Amino acid sequence: MGRVALVSGGTRGIGEAISIALQAAGYAVAASYHGNEEKAAEFHRATGIPVFKWDVSDYEACVAGIARVEEQLGPIDILVNNAGITRDGMFHKMTLAQWNEVIGTNLNGLFNMTHPVWPGMRDRGFGRVINISSINAQKGQAGQVNYSASKAGDLGFTKALALEGASRNITVNAICPGYTATDMVRAIPQAVLDEKILPQIPVKRLGLPEDIARCVLFLASDDAGFITGSTLSANGGQHME
Numbered sequence: 001m002g003r004v005a006l007v008s009g010g011t012r013g014i015g016e017a018i019s020i021a022l023q024a025a026g027y028a029v030a031a032s033y034h035g036n037e038e039k040a041a042e043f044h045r046a047t048g049i050p051v052f053k054w055d056v057s058d059y060e061a062c063v064a065g066i067a068r069v070e071e072q073l074g075p076i077d078i079l080v081n082n083a084g085i086t087r088d089g090m091f092h093k094m095t096l097a098q099w100n101e102v103i104g105t106n107l108n109g110l111f112n113m114t115h116p117v118w119p120g121m122r123d124r125g126f127g128r129v130i131n132i133s134s135i136n137a138q139k140g141q142a143g144q145v146n147y148s149a150s151k152a153g154d155l156g157f158t159k160a161l162a163l164e165g166a167s168r169n170i171t172v173n174a175i176c177p178g179y180t181a182t183d184m185v186r187a188i189p190q191a192v193l194d195e196k197i198l199p200q201i202p203v204k205r206l207g208l209p210e211d212i213a214r215c216v217l218f219l220a221s222d223d224a225g226f227i228t229g230s231t232l233s234a235n236g237g238q239h240m241e
């Protein structure tokens with residue numbers, strides 16, 4: 001295969017499953033992370049996948065980090081923008097810091113990570129950019145005005161950039177996971193999950209990180225070359241769009 005894939009936030013949760021699936025399919029994979037050294041080291045030991053630390057909300061750090069990845073693995077063919085955070089709170093109590101952190105990571109992060117790899121994809125005439133958005137971009141969620149706005153921004157980014165990439169054989173797509181069993185969802189109290197969230201999911205279970213990884217694998221493949229600017233919902237039937 002020989003193609004190089006970079007997965008942001010690729011050392012745990014959904015990103016970990018994406019990194020592992022891409023590696024198993026024959027891609028040369030790099031996984032980035034932000035601050036959880038212990039988990040990144042454990043992931044590297046278990047998979048052999050090289051890990052790189054930087055903050056996706058910092059443009060200069062992304063430029064430098066991507067240069068390090070390309071030096072080690074070669075030009076990036078597949079970029080999975082998976083790193084994301086929540087800083088939940090009802091809007092009337094939401095601080096500017098909560099707003100800025102979420103927009104900085106979840107939305108600005110897409111600019112910061114994609115801008116440095118885009119010229120190379122254009123020059124080589126191939127690329128795949130896969131953005132992990134969220135069901136809550138599509139349907140909205142109380143307590144997540146910042147998160148829903150950032151993730152809906154990711155969908156606009158996806159569609160506009162897809163138009164720019166199309167003539168260069170670069171596809172840009174988004175995936176909207178529903179509630180998926182990772183640390184992000186484990187932060188939700190069990191009673192809220194059992195009483196409020198699970199009853200809304202027709203398949204009656206949380207998503208698994210591997211459910212999302214299989215979507216990424218498909219969108220990264222040559223078989224998906226006709227699919228660009230699309231949003232793939234993977235949410236157990238909770239929201240249909």
Ligand SMILES: NC(=O)c1ccc[n+]([C@@H]2O[C@H](COP(=O)([O-])OP(=O)(O)OC[C@H]3O[C@@H](n4cnc5c(N)ncnc54)[C@H](OP(=O)(O)O)[C@@H]3O)[C@@H](O)[C@H]2O)c1
Pocket residue numbers: 008009010011012013014015032033034035036037039054055056057082083084085105132133134135176177178179180181182183184185
């Ligand atoms: N879980 C869900 O139910 C769900 C549903 C819909 C969408 N999503 C989206 O799916 C993506 C993955 O979610 P997850 O549940 O797997 O999250 P997670 O378990 O909390 O993992 C988040 C990953 O992103 C990295 N990260 C966070 N902020 C970063 C930053 N500023 N710079 C670089 N890396 C950063 C983390 O690095 P460290 O390990 O170093 O902290 C970690 O590797 C996110 O974009 C999330 O919004 C999740």
